[in-house]
Amino acid sequence: MDSNSLLYAMELVAGSGHTLTVEEKTVLCTSLVILKKNFKFNRVLFWGKILGFKNDYFIAQGRGEDEMQDQKYLYSFNCMDWYLLPPATDSMIQEVFKAAKGRFMGDPSYVYEDVEIQRKGEGEEAIAEELVIKVTEENRLAATVYQIDQEVSVVPRGAFIKSPHELVQVNLSFGGLTYSEAGKLDNFLHFTKKKNMKKKSILEMADLNPVMDFMDLLSDDIPKGSWHLRFECANRVCVIRSHLWLGLTFYHIPMTPQHGYIYIGDGTRNLDLPFML
């Protein structure tokens, strides 16, 4: 969620059980302003919190001119000193997926190790080679944050537009969804590049607007119960929670442009989802 809306928006997503303490909120209000100035970001978002054994990671996201491409993540333990996370690459995600298991420790220099035994040759000549994969927790954090944003970041339809120069920008004339629109999952989109190449029928395409509909719909996600949408805070706020990454909460107040999402959880994907529905 935008750092400017942090003060009131935390109340709206508190239904999931986690909020920020008053101390954390005040510190963030100060430090994010400094962060924005130092890193020359256009916008700073408070992304969320990943709970660890020893410490919790607070994550902030800075955005540049292109809202979708120019994203940088930073982490902090005390909400004041921020450290830049390395950009997540495919090979890093692969390694993290293999080696890092269980909860976060809360120590960025902690090393996860995974020993993989590879067999080379055939028959009796086979040589067992041990392949050790080492991943630091900082890399794991970078990969996890990136994956969460790839899989479950949510925006309402129309909140972002793609300009003719392929720049993704905030739609300044976005006035919010109506109550009936906000009650349907197909008015919410993944804030990533289109991945689902499912061909749509001409009938479905009729209502699409290439300026706004350049992202995937939440309602197309597999399995079908990956999300729940509900009105909370006296039925005034539309709240969406992910079942895949437990802890991700999105809010949108209908008829206003206010929206945002936050992740507060242990940073593990819910792999048991198919059993749980």
Added chain:
Amino acid sequence: MQYVDKQSTLRDLREENPAETLAQLQRALFNRQEEQEDELVEPALPNLSEVGFHLEQIGVGLGREELQRVFLALKQLVETHSVPRCRFWGKILGTENNYIIVEAEYREGEEEEEQSAEERFGEGDHEEKEEREDLQDLLPESTYKPPPVVPIEAPGTGTNKYVYYVCKEPGFPWTRLPAVTPAQICTARLIRKFFTGRLDAPVMSYPPFPGNEANYLRAQIARISGGTQVSPQGFYQFKEEEGNEEDEVSQDSFEVNPDFEGLSAVKLAESLSTWVHHTQHILQQGRCTWVNLTLKAEELNEEGEEEREEEPEEAEPEMGPPLLTPLSQDAELFNTAPWTLRISSSLTPEHAVAFVRSNLWPGAYAYATGKKFENIYIGWGLKYAGEGYSPPVPPPPQREYASGPEITEALDPVVEEEQALKDALEEQEAAREEMEEEEEEDEDD
């Protein structure tokens, strides 16, 4: 904003707004009561605003306004159901609705009533079965004897120590959850399901869960309470019974220690041994106190059937850790430390609140400050399951009959074989006749 045509002669159809319907429902919460001339009795209603204040300091909560609504809903519960003492237990998120859960004590005399009602219910069941047997006793009886059922714990003890009320949103009616049975707890340990938010929804799972979602919810509440209800050391002490001549202090009941001084937050945040469990551990059997099932089975056998093939093995009584055990003795699961200790503020630790977070039940928190403490659970109602849940495999298929001559099918003889057999038989016959003839000849001689 969208363009609205002002010149249209059609009348606007106002949309049904969900906020309006809920506001109408919740209006009843804000009705002021007329002054009641109450004597100063111990208030049944907990001070939820204070709890909310402390929860906010540790970064947990439902949001201030929502908590205030829950507070008013709790007041409504106390008034309508005349609950003696209650506590806001927490909230469980579901896929369609959430549950707001309140833990309350049994009313005096209610425990016995309920127990007798249950017994009567059980008897009725038996009679019905007998009648049915009279009607149709033609079918062969199964020789399968189901394993003995672990008896349910009496109201007011063990897993059924408290009674729980749930509602899906403040302002909605409160529903009382049924008592939990050991079988439900045991099955709930094996399954992993989201709550839907409808109490009457069936629980589709393997192994099959005995009951609907209300029972599942109650079983999870019992498990969460059993695992995560903790208090600072010294707040509770064991009850010393006067009639008890032995030195043994009863291990099941405790009371508030009047001399409790309160521990400083820094001290509480230092080590886990300053926190103790004050809810009984639930045993493998699904009960807090162990019952010997083999004894029960024997009794049944003596009553009904005389036959007993083998002496049942002496069952080893299962013992859980005693009450008020420090958290530092909790077992580690999946290489995960079971608790995380924290302090709410690092900048002003002298006025901070110490809290523990359960890593096995994500969403369970306990805080303590001065002489006060509180436990709360806000989460999905699921235990941490390590790297991935794998459902239990179905039981192995039944064994086939031992192969033997009486049940194996023999090959039909071919014509040649039959002929050969026939010839052999004829030869034998002929040989015997010859023998007989010879014998006769011998006799004649």
